[in-house]
Amino acid sequence: MHSAFRTPEGVTLGVEHFGDEAAPLVLLAGGTTMLSWPDALCLALAHGGRHVVRYDLRDSGASATVDPDAPAYTLRDLAADAAALARGLDDRPAHLAGIGVGGMVAQVAALDHPDAFSALTLAGTRPVAPGPVDDDLPDHDAATMRRAFAVPLPDWSDRAAVAQSAAIRAEILGDDPAAARATAERVYDRTPGPQPAVQMANQLGMVFAKLDCTPRWRERLPELAVPTLVVHGRRDPFFPLGNGEALAREIPGARLLVLDRAATSIPDTAADEVAAAMLTL
Template sequence: MSENVTLGVEHFGDPAAPLVLLAGNPTMLSWPDPLCQALANGGRHVVRYDLRDSGASTTVDPDAPGYTLRDLAADAARLARELDPRPAHLAGIGVGGLVAQVAALDHPDAFAALTLAGTRPVAPGPVDPDLPDHDGETMGLLFSRPMPDWSDRDAVVRFVAAGAAILGDDPEAARTRAERVFDRAASKEPAVQSANHLGTVFAKLDCTPRWRERLPELAVPTLVVHGRHNRFFPLGNGEALAREIPDARLLVLDDAATALPDDTVDAVAAAMLALIRTGHG
């Protein structure tokens, strides 16, 4: 990567196959291993990656990130071009979905298809009046808890698992993922660990200008995946994306919340593979 930025990546499948690039939320582990393998088994070169200040990517100062959302979008485009000269299928989950939207809008030549999972069409902060905001009761429970000692692995894992239960996700799956996230972080420094587990960098990023009004410009096949019980970005956000992106398909996961459970892998992989075939002609 240029600009002295290195991104942590993991590859699945044949490097000569069409590329599926998965942007993390903020770490690559928000994309489940079985989904990555299912896409690879479908004949794709799957690369999941950590956003800056998370996982194995360049970490400088998560409390004061010296970059913008547009820089993260440019990271996605540069990485896609370095991995494969052909336009890629870009997918983003959660805050990675914000990155993916802006990347596809700002760098249209780099991408042939787009998947947006559990995300919304506006930046962190006040939501547009027509979009559902975070569920108030859930957020109250989630953020009224005392923060853990972020240098204590066991405390962090317990905190993350309990938060997953509040959000309606599987706490045991979250526990396993949190252990891996903790171990992959650049250090045990509290700011680094909280950024890895909570995506706190996004509260400090410059995410201007708005991009929602540009969504009708997207001219690539698009899949929107959203859990029906997502309390962080409620379903109306995914429905808005599917309405405003031309010809987008909406896949609602009836039993999912914010995470992608293993039992949704077959449906999500099939929908993504169908989209990829469309995107690559």
């Protein structure tokens, strides 16, 4: 079931519900759209007795789109959105999960709003913001990035061209190109306009390159006092595995689940394994 949620600050967030709304809440922050979380995983969590809600970050999907070229909000505002959703959807603390850049949102949300969350899952992400990486963390694989950035940007008004571009990039990154094509088509259909900045915020998450993500939060990770699962693809060239290992090492008691055959996304074949691990938190 799709719906809209309006935060106390007046921001509209697009959400989708799975499972029994009276069950404990698992809140899935998009990276940037909710479709970063595969249907198979959402259904597996719902079948495990959870109320699953995945949502679009600002400037993506059915959430508020204003100006992705110059976002007036910050990473802290996105974290506050997550907390507002958790509090508005259930009077109990929620299990918060974030994937990719959504994982950055989830880390800050859990640190800044600890009363709103009972557990944390961080998938395919890292403990620092977009941009220069800390010396002890592996950066994007340079050869892979050269190949990915060499792919011409598509005509953003052409749905087929956008989907084909996504499939090509997915193959370069080690993800399933057929699945990426299908997801890109769904993302395209939910995107509010063909403007390049809007499309890139939805398809590539490029709005994060312009977002204020200060101050740093990595040094605060030892403050986290909720059960935490870190999920990472062994073949991830964008945020290589060392980033997930650092998160698991620096968050007290965190468990690391490495998906041997995964790269940047969670494949459907791993949905049951990931869901089972999340349901133990």
